[in-house]
Amino acid sequence: MTFTLRSTQIEVPEGMIDFGVGQPGPSTLPGAIIQQAMAHRAAQEDALYLSYGPEQGDGQFLECLADFLSNEYGLPVAPTSLMVSGGASQALDLIVSYFSQPGDTIFVEEPTYFLALPIFRERGLNVVGLPMDEGGLIIEALEEALKEHSPRFVYTIPVHHNPSSVTLSAERRQKLVRLSEIHNFYILADEVYQLLTYTSAPPIPFGTMIESERVFSLGSFSKILGPGLRLGWIQAGPTLLEQLMNVGFVFSGGSLNQFSSHIVRSALELGLQQQFLTTIRQTYRDRSDALCQAIREHLGETVSFRTPTGGYFLWAKFPQEANTSDWLRAAAEHQVRFQPGINFSSDSELKNYMRFCFAHYTREELVEGVKRLAAALKTNRN
Amino acid sequence: MTFTLRSTQIEVPEGMIDFGVGQPGPSTLPGAIIQQAMAHRAAQEDALYLSYGPEQGDGQFLECLADFLSNEYGLPVAPTSLMVSGGASQALDLIVSYFSQPGDTIFVEEPTYFLALPIFRERGLNVVGLPMDEGGLIIEALEEALKEHSPRFVYTIPVHHNPSSVTLSAERRQKLVRLSEIHNFYILADEVYQLLTYTSAPPIPFGTMIESERVFSLGSFSKILGPGLRLGWIQAGPTLLEQLMNVGFVFSGGSLNQFSSHIVRSALELGLQQQFLTTIRQTYRDRSDALCQAIREHLGETVSFRTPTGGYFLWAKFPQEANTSDWLRAAAEHQVRFQPGINFSSDSELKNYMRFCFAHYTREELVEGVKRLAAALKTNRN
Numbered sequence: 013m014t015f016t017l018r019s020t021q022i023e024v025p026e027g028m029i030d031f032g033v034g035q036p037g038p039s040t041l042p043g044a045i046i047q048q049a050m051a052h053r054a055a056q057e058d059a060l061y062l063s064y065g066p067e068q069g070d071g072q073f074l075e076c077l078a079d080f081l082s083n084e085y086g087l088p089v090a091p092t093s094l095m096v097s098g099g100a101s102q103a104l105d106l107i108v109s110y111f112s113q114p115g116d117t118i119f120v121e122e123p124t125y126f127l128a129l130p131i132f133r134e135r136g137l138n139v140v141g142l143p144m145d146e147g148g149l150i151i152e153a154l155e156e157a158l159k160e161h162s163p164r165f166v167y168t169i170p171v172h173h174n175p176s177s178v179t180l181s182a183e184r185r186q187k188l189v190r191l192s193e194i195h196n197f198y199i200l201a202d203e204v205y206q207l208l209t210y211t212s213a214p215p216i217p218f219g220t221m222i223e224s225e226r227v228f229s230l231g232s233f234s235k236i237l238g239p240g241l242r243l244g245w246i247q248a249g250p251t252l253l254e255q256l257m258n259v260g261f262v263f264s265g266g267s268l269n270q271f272s273s274h275i276v277r278s279a280l281e282l283g284l285q286q287q288f289l290t291t292i293r294q295t296y297r298d299r300s301d302a303l304c305q306a307i308r309e310h311l312g313e314t315v316s317f318r319t320p321t322g323g324y325f326l327w328a329k330f331p332q333e334a335n336t337s338d339w340l341r342a343a344a345e346h347q348v349r350f351q352p353g354i355n356f357s358s359d360s361e362l363k364n365y366m367r368f369c370f371a372h373y374t375r376e377e378l379v380e381g382v383k384r385l386a387a388a389l390k391t392n393r394n
Numbered sequence: 395m396t397f398t399l400r401s402t403q404i405e406v407p408e409g410m411i412d413f414g415v416g417q418p419g420p421s422t423l424p425g426a427i428i429q430q431a432m433a434h435r436a437a438q439e440d441a442l443y444l445s446y447g448p449e450q451g452d453g454q455f456l457e458c459l460a461d462f463l464s465n466e467y468g469l470p471v472a473p474t475s476l477m478v479s480g481g482a483s484q485a486l487d488l489i490v491s492y493f494s495q496p497g498d499t500i501f502v503e504e505p506t507y508f509l510a511l512p513i514f515r516e517r518g519l520n521v522v523g524l525p526m527d528e529g530g531l532i533i534e535a536l537e538e539a540l541k542e543h544s545p546r547f548v549y550t551i552p553v554h555h556n557p558s559s560v561t562l563s564a565e566r567r568q569k570l571v572r573l574s575e576i577h578n579f580y581i582l583a584d585e586v587y588q589l590l591t592y593t594s595a596p597p598i599p600f601g602t603m604i605e606s607e608r609v610f611s612l613g614s615f616s617k618i619l620g621p622g623l624r625l626g627w628i629q630a631g632p633t634l635l636e637q638l639m640n641v642g643f644v645f646s647g648g649s650l651n652q653f654s655s656h657i658v659r660s661a662l663e664l665g666l667q668q669q670f671l672t673t674i675r676q677t678y679r680d681r682s683d684a685l686c687q688a689i690r691e692h693l694g695e696t697v698s699f700r701t702p703t704g705g706y707f708l709w710a711k712f713p714q715e716a717n718t719s720d721w722l723r724a725a726a727e728h729q730v731r732f733q734p735g736i737n738f739s740s741d742s743e744l745k746n747y748m749r750f751c752f753a754h755y756t757r758e759e760l761v762e763g764v765k766r767l768a769a770a771l772k773t774n775r776n
Contacts, residue, residue: 035446043441050432059425062620064417098480098624101647109491110516131642134492238444240652242480260513265483270622271654 024349029373029381032351034174034324035239037372040295042238042279042288049278061274065267067257069096069245073273076280077245081231083286084207087220095253097244098268100204100232104128107228107246108165109135110259111198116164118200119157121149123327123356123365125174125202128167137164141358146318148173148180151187163197171214172205172323175356175367179321182215189218192226204232204244207289209322210297225249233276235324236289243272300326302375303368306382311389324371334364342392348384411755411763412731416556416706417621419754422677424620424661424670431660443656447649449639451478451627455655458662459627463613465668466589469602477635479626480650482586482614486510489610489628490547491517492641493580498546500582501539503531505709505738505747507556507584510549519546523740528700530555530562533569545579553596554587554705557738557749561703564597571600574608586614586626589671591704592679607631615658617706618671625654682708684757685750688764693771706753716746724774730766 024030053061061070068074071091078091097103108118114136120128122141132139140161142153149168157163166188170180180188192199201218219229225248232244246256256262267273279285300320307315307328317328330336336352343349353365370378406412435443443452450456453473460473479485490500496518502510504523514521522543524535531550539545548570552562562570574581583600601611607630614626628638638644649655661667682702689697689710699710712718718734725731735747752760 038441038445041441041444043436043439043444046441046444047436050436054425054429054432057425059420059423059428059620060622062423062425062428062622063420064621098484098650099647101643102480104646105643127642127646130645134642238441238653239446239648240442240444240656242647242649242651242653260509260516261483261487263512264486264509265481265624266621267624268480269624269651271620271624271657274622275653 028347028349029377029384030349031368031381032349033372034369035234035372036292037374039374040292040371045279045284045288046238046275048282048284049275052278052282053274061270063270064265065096065270065273067262067266068253069094069267070270070273070277073277076277080280080285081219085217085220087216089220089247092250093222093247093253095246095248095256096267096269096273097230097246099234099239099242099244100202100230101127101131102242102268103230103244103246104200104202105131105135106256106259107200108132108137110255112137112164117161118165118167119154119161119163120167120358121169121173122358123175123353123362124167124358125169126351126355128202129358132167139358144173144176144178146178148178148184149188151184151191154188154191158191158195162195165198165200166192167200167202169202169205170218171203172208172321172325174205174323175325175351176327177318177320177323177325179214185215185218185221189221189224189226193224197226199227201227201229203229204235205323206231207236208293208296208324210293210300211321214322219247222247222249225251228252236292237276237279237285241269241272241276243269243276296324296371299370299373299375299378303370303378303382306379307368310382310386320370324369326368326370328366328368330364330366332364336364336366339389339392342388343385346384346388346391348381348388350385406731410726410729410731411759411766413750413763414731414733415754416751417616417754418674419756421756422674422753427661427666427670428620428657430664430666431657434660434664435656443652445652446647447478447652447655449644449648450635451476451649452652452655452659455659458659462662462667463601467599467602469598471602471629474632475604475629475635477628477630477638478649478651478655479612479628481616481621481624481626482584482612483509483513484624484650485612485626485628486582486584487513487517488638488641489582490514490519492637494519494546499543500547500549501536501543501545502549502740503551503555504740505557505735505744506549506740507551508733508737510584511740514549521740526555526558526560528560530560530566531570533566533573536570536573540573540577544577547580547582548574549582549584551584551587552600553585554590554703554707556587556705557707557733558709559700559702559705559707561596567597567600567603571603571606571608575606579608581609583609583611585611586617587705588613589618590675590678590706592675592682593703596704601629604629604631607633610634618674619658619661619667623651623654623658625651625658678706678753681752681755681757681760685752685760685764688761689750692764692768702752706751708750708752710748710750712746712748714746718745718748721771721774724770725767728766728770728773730763730770732767
C-alpha cells in the first residue's frame with residue numbers, strides 16, 4: 013500500500029493492546045462460514061442477487077431472518093416487520109434524519125454509544141442525557157425530563173449496553189413503551205447485542221413491541237457475524253417501514269444491501285449463523301471471565317464493575333476524583349489503550365469511568381493488556 | 395414467498411415488456427464472474443474483509459479501482475481521490491445532506507434522473523431546472539440563471555445522460571468548472587455511464603477535474619457489473635473527502651461497503667471486470683441498434699430521437715401536442731410500459747417525450763416491445 017487510510021474502528025499501532033476496539037478480532041471473524049455461504053449462493057444459478065432488490069430487502073432473506081429471530085427470541089417475528097439496512101449506524105442516521113427536524117430533542121442514556129452522538133448532532137438534534145442504574149434507563153428520571161422536554165426520540169441500548177453492560181428490565185420496557193404512546197415519542201432501540209447473551213436470557217426485545225408504531229428496533233449482523241458485511245435490519249410497524257421505503261435514496265437504490273443479504277441468507281439456510289453464534293457466545297464469555305479476573309487481580313480495589321452477562325463491554329468505575337483521560341498517555345507508553353468514560357457522555361461527565369471491550373482480543377492478550385494498564389496506572393500515580 | 399414486496403426498480407408483471415426498467419436484465423448479470431471473484435477472495439485466507447474497513451474504503455481496493463480507472467480514462471487517477479460508497483444514490487444523498495442546508499438551491503438538467511429529484515427535495519433543496527441541447531447543459535442558460543440564484547450545487551449527468559443520452563462537450567465541462575470556481579457552487583457529476591460508451595470516447599470525466607475542490611464525481615459498479623453489489627465510488631479533492639469521512643454514520647460504520655469492495659477487488663485483480671465491460675458494451679450496442687431500428691420501422695415519423703452512443707437510454711420526442719402519460723393505459727393493455735417524459739422534468743414539462751431503456755431486454759424483446767407500443771399508439775389515436 014502506498015498510502016495510509018484512517019480507520020476509526022480498527023486503527024491500532026503494532027504491539028498495542030487497545031481495549032477501545034469494539035469489534036471482533038481476527039480469530040473470531042467467520043472466514044470459513046462466509047466461504048461456504050458464498051459457494052452455496054453461487055451454486056443457486058440465479059444471479060438476481062446481483063440485481064436491485066426490493067426497498068424492504070429480498071423477501072426470501074427476510075423470511076430466513078424472521079425464522080432465525082423467532083427461534084432465538086422464542087416469539088414469532090413476522091418477515092413483514094423487518095427491513096434490510098446497511099448496518100445499525102446507517103439505520104440510525106436514516107431514521108433520525110427522516111423522522112425528525114433540526115431542533116428536535118433526542119433523549120439518550122448517560123452513558124451512551126459514543127459514535128451515535130455525532131450522528132444525532134449532525135442532524136441538528138438537541139441531545140439530552142438521562143441517568144441509568146443497574147436496571148438500565150431510570151424511568152422516573154425520564155418522566156421528570158418529560159415535564160421539561162417533548163422529545164422526538166428516546167435512544168436506548170436496552171441490552172448488554174455499550175458501554176455500561178446493563179440490561180433494561182422487562183418492567184421498565186413496558187413503562188417506556190407506555191410513555192412513548194402517551195408522550196408521542198419514538199423509541200429508537202439499538203438492540204445489536206440482543207443475541208450475544210452469555211449467562212441469562214434478556215427480556216424480550218423492543219423488536220417484538222412494535223404494535224403501537226412508536227418503536228424502531230435496530231439489529232445487525234456486525235456483532236453476530238462480521239461487521240464488514242454492512243448488513244443490519246430495522247424492525248418496526250408497517251406505517252414506519254413504509255415511510256423508510258419511500259426515502260429517496262432507498263427508492264432509487266433498492267435494498268440497502270442486496271448482495272450481502274443473499275450471502276447471509278445462505279449462512280442462515282445452512283445453519284451456519286446459528287452454529288457460529290453458539291461458538292462466539294462461549295468465546296466471548298470466556299474472554300469476559302478472563303478480563304474480569306485480570307482486573308480484579310491487577311487493578312485491585314480502586315476499580316469497581318458489574319460482571320457482564322453478554323455483549324462486548326465491561327464498564328469500570330474508578331474513584332470519583334479520577335479522570336481516566338489523563339491516563340491515556342501513560343497507558344500508551346505501556347502499549348495499552350482504552351476508551352475514557354467522557355467519550356460516552358452527552359455532557360462531558362463520567363470522567364472516572366473506562367470502557368473495556370473483551371470481544372477483540374484473546375484471553376491471553378486481555379490479561380496482558382490489564383497488566384500493562386496496571387503498570388501504567390502505577391507510574392501515573394507516582 | 396408469503397408476502398409481496400414493492401420494488402421500484404424491478405416490479406414488472408409477467409409477460410409485460412417494460413422499457414422503463416433502467417437496469418441490466420438477467421442475461422447480463424455477471425453470475426459467473428462474481429462466483430469466480432468470491433472463490434478468489436475466500437482463497438486469500440485473510441478474513442479481514444469481514445471486519446470494519448477504513449472510512450475511505452479498503453486501501454487495496456482503492457488502488458485496484460484507481461488502476462482500472464486510470465486505464466479506462468487514459469489519465470492517472472490517484473487512489474487517494476477515491477472513496478467507497480454504497481452506490482451512487484447513497485452518495486448523492488450523503489453529499490447533498492452534508493454539504494447543503496434546507497433552502498439551498500440545486501440546479502438540475504431538464505430532463506434529469508427522475509429518482510434524484512426526491513432525494514434533493516427531501517433534503518429541503520430548491521430544485522431549478524436548466525435546459526439542455528445536443529451538447530448537454532446549455533452554459534449560457536446556466537450563466538443567466540446564476541444572475542438570479544446562488545446555487546449550492548449543479549447536478550449534471552454529463553455522459554450518456556439519463557434520460558436524454560447526450561454527452562456534455564469538453565468545452566462546456568471547462569466552462570462549468572470555471573463557473574463553479576467563480577460562483578462557488580459544487581458540481582455534482584453523476585458519471586455512472588462514463589465507461590459504458592459504444593461508438594466514440596466521451597470527453598474526460600469530471601472525476602479528473604477535481605483540483606479546485608468544486609467537483610464531486612460519482613461512479614458505480616451498478617452499471618458495469620451488478621447493481622445488487624451496492625458498490626460505488628466518490629471521486630473528489632482531499633478536503634471534500636475528509637469531510638465525507640467525518641460524517642457520523644461513516645465514522646461509526648467504516649467503509650460503506652467493505653464486503654462487496656473485496657469481492658469486486660478480486661474481479662478487478664483477475665481482469666474479470668475489464669472483460670465483462672468489453673462484453674456488455676457490445677451487447678448494449680447491439681441492443682441499442684435493434685431498438686433504434688425497431689422504432690424507425692414501427693413508430694415511424696411521429697417520433698424523433700438521437701442514436702445513443704453509450705449508456706442505457708434512448709429519449710424519444712413526439713409531436714408537441716402529445717402527452718405520453720396519456721398512452722400508458724393503452725400501452726399496458728398491449729403488455730408494454732415506458733417512462734413518460736414528465737417523470738424526468740423538475741417542472742412537470744417534457745410531456746411529449748418518452749424514455750426507453752435498451753439495457754434490460756434482449757434484441758428480440760426490444761423489437762417485440764416496440765411493436766406492441768406501435769399497436770397501442772394506433773389504438774390510442776383512434
